[in-house]
Amino acid sequence: MAVAQLTLDPAFRIAPVDPRLFGSFVEHMGRCVYTGIFEPGHPEADDDGLRTDVLDLVRELGVTTVRYPGGNFVSNYRWEDGVGPRGDRPRRLDLAWRSLESNAFGLNEFMRWSKLAGVEPMMAVNLGTRGVEAAAELVEYCNLADGTAAADLRRKHGVAQPHDVRMWCLGNEMDGPWQIGSLTADEYGRLAARAGHAMRRVxxxxxxxxxxxxxxxxxxxxxxxxxxxxxxYDQVDYISLHTYYDPEKFDEASFRASAVDLDGFIDDVVATADHVRAKKRHSKRIKLSLDEWNVWYQSRFTEPEDRGIEETPALIEDDYNGTDAVVVGNLLISMLRHADRLSLGCQAQLVNVIAPIRTEAGGRAWRQTIFHPFARTARLARGTVLRPALTGPSMSTGRFGDVPAVDAVATHDEQTGEVSVFVVNRGTEPVPLSLDLRAFPKHRLREHVSLTADRPEPVTRQPTEEILLPPVSWHALCLAPEESM
Structure with a gap:
């Protein structure tokens, strides 16, 4: 039986963990908003119609930031439609998903929900059917205290204090022909620069x-x-990456190794951004925002043109299995491994739509399998990301060739001394894992939590010196100084 050897050293630093890596995404799509986070009349809804059972799960998931309101939805979004008295709000045809949008849930409801959930909002502006003026006015509405038309309008709507939104997406997937108002790279680049300039003036x-x-x-x-x-380049701080992995698109081994693709994707975007930096003699380094990522059975998706117009249709409500959860855990390992440039992440989406949380209209809310690796990683990844020295067996894939069967990353919390190791066995054979802790001589394994393709609920294993990684499994190992145990 081949053995994996993992060596940890506090000197193998990558970067501090940015909590905003553990973000999510709420779009006006399907049942993410309506009957997802917002359902007036539900037994668990508060006075504002926000589902408290879902809020409890969001807090448990450990989400730190949430992108809103899209997604494809944002490219024909009129933010003014979702503010003010609910009875005065227009019903609109959403062109992205060919659904009826009531606007019963809008900007201020989302900000109220964000505070209750304990998350930082990330807003997107419409650069599809609108542009510079609407984007700047939205920043004004959200972030200025008073004394201007948009700020005073917010106060008139009953929100005295600014929302103080820090993160702003300049449109969404503007290269996609499916996008309302898609653009060429030159067209979008110029528009993004103009919009960014105006928004920063606000x-x-x-x-x-x-x-x-x-x-x-x-x-x-x-x-x-x-x-x-x-x-x-002068106006922006980040460039976005979007990626989804379809279990039915490639051979099974390649799907289990999806993080290999994410590693390459991130490296390619970093190289491209740094090429522009060198060419333009900039000192600033552009960071990355992986603001849409997940496992998605995309080959099953029905295009909007093939459906009738509905209100709150059930869209891409994928049911996830244990292998999907292991892949999500591995994608999180890849994200942490690139913490020196990847600072923002948003798993898409939060509720019902390819989501870790599912709900029934009028009924219960529950965790999907992919909930668990996200929640554990968000809770345990603290301090500085460490790059382990890792050796072990390889596995064969149809898409990537031979790749390591075992993948891992670690974090070191300098304040508590605790080390968290996140490990995945992507192969179909069990692999013993040996930890070399010579640089942490006083540390001992305090907790070992794992999930497998066959058993996707987290299992807490008895800490032992011998660690066995079952086939297709994800693990979180917590190491602590002896004196703290």
Missing amino acids: DPSIELIACGSSNSGMPTFAAWEATVLEHA
């Missing part, structure tokens, strides 16, 4: 995220990022 402290390619398979991938940053 509030110079905001952080701006430019749209990268919709996915790495786009024919313009990398050229799109380079062109957009040529235009907008």
Whole structure:
């Protein structure tokens, strides 16, 4: 039986853990909002119609930031439709998903929900059917205290204090032909630069995220990022990445190794951004925002044109299994491994739509399998990310060739001394794991939590010196100084 050897050292530093890696995404799509986080009349709803059972699960999940309101929805979004007295709000046809939007839940409801959930909001502006003026006015409505038309309108709507939104996405997937108002890289780059300039005039402290390619398979991938940053480098702080992994698109081994693809995707975008930096002689380094990622059975998706117009249709409510949870855990390992440049992350989406949380209208809310690795990683990843020295067996995949069967990353909390190790066995054979703790001589294994493809509920194992990684399994190992145990 091949053995994996993992060596930890506090000197193998990558970067501090940014809590905003553990974000999520709420879009006006399907049942994410309506009967997801918002359902007036539900037995668990508060006076504002917010489902408290879902809020409890969101807090347990450990989400730190939430992107809103889209997604494809944002490219024909009129933010003014969702503010003010609910009875005065118009019903609109959402062109992205061909559904009826009541606007019963809008901007101020989302901000109220965010405070209750304990998350930081990330807003997106419409650069599809609208542009610079609407984007700047939305920042004004959200972030200025008073004395201007938009700020005073917010106060008129019963919100005295500014929402103080720091993170702003400059549109969504603007290279995609499915997007309402899609653009070429030159068109979008110029628009993003103009919008960013105006938005910073309203509030110079905001952080701006430019749209990268919709996915790495786009024919313009990398050229799109380079062109957009040529235009907008001065204005933006981040460029976005979107990626989904379909269990039915590739052979099973390649799906289990999806994090190999994410590693390469991140490295390619970093290289492209740094090329533009060198070319333009910039000192600032662009960071990355992985603001849409997940496992998605995308090959089963029905296109909007193939459906009738409905209100709150049930869209892409995928049921996840144990292998999906192991892959999500591995994707989180990849994200932490790139913490030196990847600072923001949003798993898409939070409730019902390819989500860790599911609900029944009028009924219960529950955790899907992918909930568990996210919640554990968000809770345990503290301090500084460490790069383990890892050796072990390989596995064969149809898409990536031979890849390591075992993948891992670690974090070190300098304040408590605790070390968390996140490990995945992507292969179909059990692998013993040996920990070399010579740089942490006083540390002992305090807790070992795992899940497997066959048993996706977290299991707390008795800590022992011998650790066995079952086939297709994810693990969180907590190491603590002897004196704290």
